[in-house]
Amino acid sequence: MLDELAVVLFRPKFPExxxxxxxxxxxMGVDKLILVAPQNFDLDKARPLATAHAKHVLEGARIVDTLPEALEGFTAVFGTTARTGGWRKGIMSPSTLAGVIDERLRSGGRVAIVFGPEDKGLTNEETSLCSGLMTIPTSREGTSLNLAQAVVVVLYECFKKALDKPFTPGGPPEERPTTVQEQEALFANLQESLLAIDFLKDDNPDYWMLPVRRFFSKINLKRNEFNLLMGVCRQIQWFVRAHGPKGTQDR
Incomplete structure (x- = not known):
């Protein structure tokens, strides 16, 4: 049921x-585990906690050096965070996220959930690679969860959602969802186009692009829609090059 869902552990500190x-x-039925630059990783220390049952998941984990490398080929990526406010808006609960993931998986997508280091969590730069963010509500007396506790809470909600309606093949083939790399290419093209027509402020365009990114995170963007928007961007940029930026025509 969750064959195309992966857990990404970013710079985990403890092999246990x-x-x-x-x-x-x-x-929770997930067999794809990706480790990004694990610190002090030792399989011999990790195996007893995995137990013999999950030994194949642990030993089959893919180890990579960077987060972009880990996310290659996924169509949606969701990050976990304990911090809110500032750049981190529109944060979902585990149950809300499970509904979004369920929809993406049923439409043929590949989804990754990223968990940050135990001591720091994910930075703003790392969360910028995510389609959306999720936080686990806790009592004020104990806001910190163990990494594995966080993983099981989130995956439980995904597993429970997947049981609501069995995955059934058939029906007309859908256009495939866009990958994270394609989405980043689109965002870069959109940013260039929106700067060209003075829609974005050029003092901090990455910040002003955040509402645009949040808007697209709500959409399961397909490849044909990606091609359409990339074409619109190319036409905007051609027009500005040919006729000058906004405001220069009447000078």
């Missing part, structure tokens, strides 16, 4: 947490 996360993955 990696082992426990692998066990959580197995419990």
């Amino acid at each position: 947490n990696v082992g426990s996360a692998a066990r959580a993955c197995l419990n």
